[in-house]
Amino acid sequence: xxxxxxxxxxxxxxxxxxxxxxxxxxxxxxxxxxxxxxxxxxxxxxxxxxxxxxxxxxxxxxxxxxxxxxxxxxxxxxxxxxxxxxxxxxxxxxxxxxxxxxxxxxxxxxxxxxxxxxxxxxxxxxxxxxxxxxxxxxxxxxxxxxxxxxxxxxxxxxxxxxxxxxxxxxxxxx
Amino acid sequence: xxxxxxxxxxxxxxxxxxxxxxxxxxxxxxxxxxxxxxxxxxxxxxxxxxxxxxxxxxxxxxxxxxxxxxxxxxxxxxxxxxxxxxxxxxxxxxxxxxxxxxxxxxxxxxxxxxxxxxxxxxxxxxxxxxxxxxxxxxxxxxxxxxxxxxxxxxxxxxxxxxxxxxxxxxxxxxxxxxxxxxxxxxxxxxxxxxxxxxxxxxxxxxxxxxxxxxxxxxxxxxxxxxxxxxxxxxxxxxxxxxxxxxxxxxxxxxxxxxxxxxxxxxxxxxxxxxxxxxxxxxxxxxxxxxxxxxxxxxxxxxxxxxxxxxxxxxxxxxxxxxxxxxxxxxxxxxxxxxxxxxxxxxxxxxxxxxxxxxxxxxxxxxxxxxxxxxxxxxxxxxxxxxxxxxxxxxxxxxxxxxxxxxxxxxxxxxxxxxxxxxxxxxxxxxxxxxxxxxxxxxxxxxxxxxxxxxxxxxxxxxxxxxxxxxxxxxxxxxxxx
Numbered sequence: 001x002x003x004x005x006x007x008x009x010x011x012x013x014x015x016x017x018x019x020x021x022x023x024x025x026x027x028x029x030x031x032x033x034x035x036x037x038x039x040x041x042x043x044x045x046x047x048x049x050x051x052x053x054x055x056x057x058x059x060x061x062x063x064x065x066x067x068x069x070x071x072x073x074x075x076x077x078x079x080x081x082x083x084x085x086x087x088x089x090x091x092x093x094x095x096x097x098x099x100x101x102x103x104x105x106x107x108x109x110x111x112x113x114x115x116x117x118x119x120x121x122x123x124x125x126x127x128x129x130x131x132x133x134x135x136x137x138x139x140x141x142x143x144x145x146x147x148x149x150x151x152x153x154x155x156x157x158x159x160x161x162x163x164x165x166x167x168x169x170x171x172x173x174x
Numbered sequence: 175x176x177x178x179x180x181x182x183x184x185x186x187x188x189x190x191x192x193x194x195x196x197x198x199x200x201x202x203x204x205x206x207x208x209x210x211x212x213x214x215x216x217x218x219x220x221x222x223x224x225x226x227x228x229x230x231x232x233x234x235x236x237x238x239x240x241x242x243x244x245x246x247x248x249x250x251x252x253x254x255x256x257x258x259x260x261x262x263x264x265x266x267x268x269x270x271x272x273x274x275x276x277x278x279x280x281x282x283x284x285x286x287x288x289x290x291x292x293x294x295x296x297x298x299x300x301x302x303x304x305x306x307x308x309x310x311x312x313x314x315x316x317x318x319x320x321x322x323x324x325x326x327x328x329x330x331x332x333x334x335x336x337x338x339x340x341x342x343x344x345x346x347x348x349x350x351x352x353x354x355x356x357x358x359x360x361x362x363x364x365x366x367x368x369x370x371x372x373x374x375x376x377x378x379x380x381x382x383x384x385x386x387x388x389x390x391x392x393x394x395x396x397x398x399x400x401x402x403x404x405x406x407x408x409x410x411x412x413x414x415x416x417x418x419x420x421x422x423x424x425x426x427x428x429x430x431x432x433x434x435x436x437x438x439x440x441x442x443x444x445x446x447x448x449x450x451x452x453x454x455x456x457x458x459x460x461x462x463x464x465x466x467x468x469x470x471x472x473x474x475x476x477x478x479x480x481x482x483x484x485x486x487x488x489x490x491x492x493x494x495x496x497x498x499x500x501x502x503x504x505x506x507x508x509x510x511x512x513x514x515x516x517x518x519x520x521x522x523x524x525x526x527x528x529x530x531x532x533x534x535x536x537x538x539x540x541x542x543x544x545x546x547x548x549x550x551x552x553x554x555x556x557x558x559x560x561x562x563x564x565x566x567x568x569x570x571x572x573x574x575x576x577x578x579x580x581x582x583x584x585x586x587x588x589x590x591x592x593x594x595x596x597x598x599x600x601x602x603x604x605x606x607x608x609x610x611x612x613x614x615x616x617x618x619x620x621x622x623x624x625x626x627x628x629x630x631x632x633x634x635x636x637x638x639x640x641x642x643x644x645x646x647x648x649x650x651x652x653x654x655x
Contacts, residue, residue, distance in 0.1 A: 017344065018225075018240020026344055045343050046243025050292055050311070051330040084312030097312075104315040105323050125225035125240070 007060035009148070010110075012043045012052060015067050020126050021119025021133040024067035028117060031141050037148060048093045053101035057108025063144070064095040067133075068116035074136035075143070080112040115140060199614055201597050212597040214590050214618065215453060223576040231260050231567045235349050238563070241578075244624045246346060247281035247336055248556035248581075251418070252563040254349035255552030259439075260567055262544025263352025269537030270353035273339050276529045277348055278418045278554065279522040280335025283328065283377075285557035286474075286519040289622045290380060291325020294512055297619070298387050302612050309612075321383075324376045328519075331366075331373050335526060338362045353541035360536060367530050370523075377516075377523040381492055384516040388509065389499075395509040397599075399592035399617035402427035402506050404460060404468065405476035406445075406584070407560055408553055411435065413482030415493075415521065417555040423480045424460055424470060429503050432460055438553045441562060447579065457587050458579055469587035472559025473621060474514035479504035486528070489521035508592050511620040556581045558622050582623040592617040 013029025015022040026044045033042040043055065048064070056062045068076065082103050083096035093101070095114050102108035117140045121130040129137065204210040222241055226234060235254040239246035251274060258264040266274070292311040299318060300309045308316075315322040333343070338358060340346030348354050388395060404427065408420035422436040422444065436444055447456040448465040459468035470476070478497070484490040496517060499505060505514075529535060552563045559581035566575040582589075596617045600610045 016240055016243060018237065046246065049329070050288065050326045051333055054326055054330060084310070084315070100312055101315060101322075101326070104312065105319065105326060125221050127240075 008039055008041070008058065009061045009063065010041045010043065010056055010059040011063045011065060011144075012045065012048065012056075013065040014045050014047050016046055017127055018125055020121040020128065021130055022067050022122055023127070023129060024117040024119050024133055024137055025065045027129060027137055028065045028115070028140055028144070031137075032144070035145075040148065048095065048098050050093060050098075050101060052093070052098050053108075054106055056098055056102040056110050056112075057106035059108075059110050062095075062099065062102075062110050062112045063115055064098075064112065065115045065117065065140075065144075066095075067119040067122075069119060069122055071116060071118060073118045074139040075115060075117045077113060077115050077143070080114050082112075115144065199593055201601065209594070209597045209601050212590075212594040213452065214586075214593050223578060226573050226576050228572050230571050231257055231565070231573060232351055232571075234565065234573060235351070236345065236347055238578075239344075239346060241580075242624060245281065245285060245556050245558070246343075247277055247340060248554055248561050249563070250340065250346050251278055251349055252552045252554045252556075252561050253565075254351065255419075255554065256550040256563050256565050257351035258353075258552070259550035260547050260565070261351040262546055263542040265542065265544075266353055267537065267539040267542055268534040269357055270540055270542075272529055272532055272534050273354045273356075273358060274349055275418050276335055276358065276526060276535065277339035279525045279529070280332045280339070282332070282417055282522040282557055283519060283526065284330075284332025284336070285622075286515050286522070287325055287328035287332065287380070289557075290384065290512065290515060290519070291321065291328070293622070294619060295321065295325070295383075297612075297616050298383075298512070302616055303609050304612075324379070328373060328376055328380070331369060332522075334366060338366065350541065352543045355540065357537055357540065358535040363530055363535060366526070370527055370530065374520075374523050374527065377520045378488070381513075381516040381520045384513045385492070385495070388513045396507050398613075399508040399595045399620065400506055401508075401588075401591050401595060403588060403591075404432060404463070404470035405479040405504055406460070406470040406472055407477040407480045408438070408555055409435075409481050410485075415477055415481040415484045415489075415518075417477075417518070417522075419554070422553070422560075425480050425504060427504055427506055429479075432462065439551050441551055441553065441564075445562075445579070447583075453586070455583055455586050456579075458584050459587075470584070471588045472581055472584040473511065473557075474518050475505060475508075475511045476559065477555060478514045478517065484517075484521055486521050486524035489517050489524055492517045492520065508588075508617065508620050511622070515622070558582055558624060559584050580624075582621070585621045585623065589618055589621050589623060592620065 011029055011032055013025040013027070015025035017023030017026050029042050029044045032040065033044070041059065043052070045052070064080070080095045080099065082100035084100035084104070095112055099110065099112045102110055117133070118136050119130070119133045121133065198215040200213050200215060201209055202211040226237055229237060235250050235257060238249040238253045241249050254274070258266065291314070296309040296311065296314055299314060311322065336346070337343065340348035348356065404424055406422065406424040408416065409423045410416040410420045422438065422441060423434045424432040426432055433444055444461055445458055446461050447458050449456055457465065457469060459465045460470060461468065478493055484493050496505065496510070496513060548568070549566045554561050561581050562577070562579040564577040565573055568574040593614055596613050597610070600613050
């Protein structure tokens, strides 16, 4: 695995591993934590919060990895813009909110991407991912590895769907 | 949404923003258009207690953190305290107890900072009637940048205390049955000491802001969602505020002790939970007073009302000033929660500072064990209030029974009363104004509820809409998954 790049990249995987597929974000981040890629900081948490803004501001690129309860399979990948007018309605903060706070409060200029790995089982307390979620996770990990290896993610170029070998969805922030 | 059917009108406000999870408020009007009843509906799943049944007891302090992403440390420590007793190790070594206290007070600091600076301060800085588009943390960032930065950094410092004592955020393993699995190294201590004075300075400023705001707006705030109530918390043996350990004390609205220094293990003899048909969430109450009179408040306001003193100088001075406002009787002003919360924030900083200069943190005697037990209770004061964990362990070391009463559940009745008071005072006509909506949210936010935790919510909770006539008959019901 080559270096992530000259730019500093932050990968935040968030979710609750005690709620089955909600643990997709932490599972993805844990995969990269083990790789110890130069230039890549890995953060794992239950949810996004305000202090992630301070960390984000120290990086050029932030990838937010989360479980997706609906949407494309096996995952979606989209750019996200700082946005502060909403998303602060709970104790947790949205990716757009983290970026907005990173820019507003800490002078950061980081770009953000959301990697939403499709999950299916959010209905019960329990540990371990469902079978289809595990398959989606593997595809997302390979996609992100390739993105980092080829310098696609950290320079903000949208990867093509073939990279994931699947019908992954890529798009702009809505 | 306003729905009209027959002579009654049921207005529902959902979701309640800036509290964790989702809530639903229903307002039932009578024939004259007056508020007959207002309720905060919370959907409760009890799945977590079942989920941990059969798991080995030593896994529980880690697993229970899955309950809540907001206050995993509180569940971690409450479960660990119960498991201390299971292994006969409730008398911790000085190092183990102090490492746990550093973790706990770090949790208190980060949670209180988050609530005050990013959930509550928009209400205080911009006013209850401000446009929601600016009445949020970005609004604070734009208008009061330094304050917003301080909030982030205070929370970050508390999180660092947790990281050093508990390990990973999502899988904290610091507390284990009978002790802890690591001490605090000199390097870790010095890392925390480096920024301590700045943190204390910001803590003092936050307390001043909360106090000055409350006193300056007292006429507006003193009756806002307020009512007399009982108050409950744990207190130390000498009556001091202690957020990590102590015995149960409850006082009434005048300060009379209802019970005092009750052993945690006997909580079920003093506290019961009522089930009401309209709510998924239980209503705890003091047994001797019954459900109608025995409901109580928990959290920062209750803790200042129950304790006799605080054992750190700046917080004690602040407590005296706080209690003087109500002639040293319990303060029943709902909006005083914010001031009380900032007194606790400064107290937490003082405790952290004291602990960081204690060489016991670097001790190596980490775990004790003694006579095995099969049943135990662990209670801590979580940021939002008293948290009860109760377990029975079978002969195979597996959890056979678990009962948890979380802080927000303890405040269920008070939150309902606060909503009722606000609706009765501010609802005018048959429309929900932005002003009313804001005020309902402000009243609920005073309690800093964590609905995700209290409800054991599984992802997004179902939304249920019910229309009731004056006799309580169901006229309509709508829901979505």
